[in-house]
Amino acid sequence: MLIAELMSAELTGELAMTRGLLARIPDDKMEWKPQGELHSIAWNASHLVEILGWVPGIVGEGAWDIAPIGEEPYVAPVVTQTSHLLELFDKHSQAAVDALEDAPDSVMHEPWSLKMAGQTLFTMKKGACIRKWVFSHSAHHRGILSVYLQMAGLQFPSVYEE
Template identity: 35%
Template sequence: MKHESANTRKMLERVPTEKNDWKPHEKSMKIGRLASHIAEIPTWITMMVTSNELDLVNMPAKPFVAESSEELLSVFDQKLEEAVTALGGATDEYLQTNWILRRGEHVIYDMPRAAFLRSLGYSHLYHHRGQLSVYLRLLDIPVPGMYGPTADDVK
């Protein structure tokens, strides 16, 4: 998680928060919301380790959108630290116990925490980080390498 988060942070550092309302398509999320969502994803990891369920009915009506790069990175760093701490205290046995995602009485998922960590934690983060790389490319902002150089690194 620490290794991948360094890559995520490199991506978040490039987000032009002055263009928070920009989106590549009418059906797309705005870049400010996408980046802020990525910054908050470690919260899901902490929740999966420290609680038994999440009821989506209780989610805030207005999603968080960072107003500056400093705020975006600060939220990401804080949420990451909390997630690393929570994971550090979890045993393999505990991670095999179930966690529930629901919307009111409707149970969406009920499965081992480890499976949730993979899907709603890590894979969710990578998916949105990939989206953000496309947004940066479309805005002609150099895309940082994640697992090697990008076209922006090649001279």
């Protein structure tokens, strides 16, 4: 079995949990945030969608410069309506699944770099990058979002319950 096939199977479960959580966000709670310098529900939800959108670039490219010299730096999107969030999530989900589909193991062993202004911040194998910066990072932000929603007064079952 290809590494990408294993990842695709895991991704399917991750997508279902994440989409279920995103769908629970009422539009009127998007701007809620805990006290202090922490991000809003909308920022965390948007980041979950954004993370998923990284998969095609990791699989298909060798690097991403988030602030290329002489060009506009990358700006993370913030979506404030649940319906739009879910549309983007579905679009990024399909693109992620498509990017992993039939990707040979050799691609997962290729290096991928995150850069800023031409300077390499880190380099790792594409497969490891997807595991760490997509799968694990998504689980991390799903946890934050779950806590924020509970703190904002919403009650719902665990994302791990069926």
